[in-house]
Amino acid sequence: MIRAYTKAEVREAVRQWKKEGLTVGLVPTMGYLHEGHASLVDKAVSMCDRVVVSDFVNPTQFGPNEDLESYPRDFERDCALLEEHGASLVFHPEPAEMYDPDAATFVEILSEMPKQLCGKTRPIHFRGVCTVVSKLFNIVNPDKAFFGQKDAQQLAIIRKMVRDMCYDIEIVGCPIIREDDGLAKSSRNTYLSEAERSAALCLSRAIFLGKDMVKNGETDAAAIKAAMTREIESEPLARIDYVECVDGSTMMPVDTITGHNLVAIAVYIGKTRLIDNFIVEGDLVQ
Numbered sequence: 001m002i003r004a005y006t007k008a009e010v011r012e013a014v015r016q017w018k019k020e021g022l023t024v025g026l027v028p029t030m031g032y033l034h035e036g037h038a039s040l041v042d043k044a045v046s047m048c049d050r051v052v053v054s055d056f057v058n059p060t061q062f063g064p065n066e067d068l069e070s071y072p073r074d075f076e077r078d079c080a081l082l083e084e085h086g087a088s089l090v091f092h093p094e095p096a097e098m099y100d101p102d103a104a105t106f107v108e109i110l111s112e113m114p115k116q117l118c119g120k121t122r123p124i125h126f127r128g129v130c131t132v133v134s135k136l137f138n139i140v141n142p143d144k145a146f147f148g149q150k151d152a153q154q155l156a157i158i159r160k161m162v163r164d165m166c167y168d169i170e171i172v173g174c175p176i177i178r179e180d181d182g183l184a185k186s187s188r189n190t191y192l193s194e195a196e197r198s199a200a201l202c203l204s205r206a207i208f209l210g211k212d213m214v215k216n217g218e219t220d221a222a223a224i225k226a227a228m229t230r231e232i233e234s235e236p237l238a239r240i241d242y243v244e245c246v247d248g249s250t251m252m253p254v255d256t257i258t259g260h261n262l263v264a265i266a267v268y269i270g271k272t273r274l275i276d277n278f279i280v281e282g283d284l285v286q
């Protein structure tokens with residue numbers, strides 16, 4: 001696996017691969033990789049000849065009081081996991097390699113979509129995500145890019161950006177990977193104390209409850225949200241940020257589950273903010 005630290009090194013490797021007629025997949029990450037990331041790399045390896053993984057904690061997607069400084073980092077461990085899963089190149093730039101000191105260009109979706117769900121408490125987050133992902137697309141020039149459905153709003157926003165900006169890149173969404181007890185895998189799970197780790201199970205319990213209700217024919221979003229809220233509130237260490245049923249493309253709230261919907265939650269466990277969701281596609285609950 002090539003370790004690249006500059007845009008030039010990435011471009012050189014990709015140019016060579018494309019000359020050989022090989023397809024290139026990109027898995028954007030912020031590092032501190034877990035099995036969720038590994039599943040994205042596996043999917044990319046199964047669909048592309050060469051796989052680039054970016055490992056970069058992107059400063060522009062963190063708000064002033066968020067966890068940019070404390071976000072967990074372990075590049076050597078990340079490299080070991082990536083080698084094991086068959087990545088061809090890891091791109092690990094310094095912030096200055098990605099952002100000039102006078103950088104003044106951002107990519108931002110100006111609809112209501114990035115203001116919903118996580119956008120309510122993280123107003124600049126998706127502007128930072130779109131900007132860095134757009135830069136990565138321009139640096140790597142991939143045929144396909146792979147994103148987890150755990151960040152469902154991010155996935156919908158990236159799909160919209162790709163359409164709006166005419167990127168010739170196929171966006172592949174990959175399922176949520178869970179711990180054995182149900183907790184969705186996240187780099188932020190490492191922040192949880194032992195008591196918080198068990199309290200965090202209220203998220204997946206609420207998700208499974210909501211899923212079951214939809215499976216059993218419930219279509220009233222208010223009833224689903226109320227039941228999920230009760231489940232989360234039964235946990236004293238939990239504080240709800242949102243419990244929402246939205247349209248799967250626009251992220252706008254819906255009153256009735258009709259298919260192509262997203263049921264998403266964000267919950268603080270102590271100081272740690274965790275998210276989880278499920279998708280309803282027609283009759284199919286994922």
Ligand code: PAF
Nearest residue numbers: 028029030058129132151
């Ligand atoms: O999902 C993430 O880890 C980040 O938001 C991403 C897509 C790598 C952009 O920094």
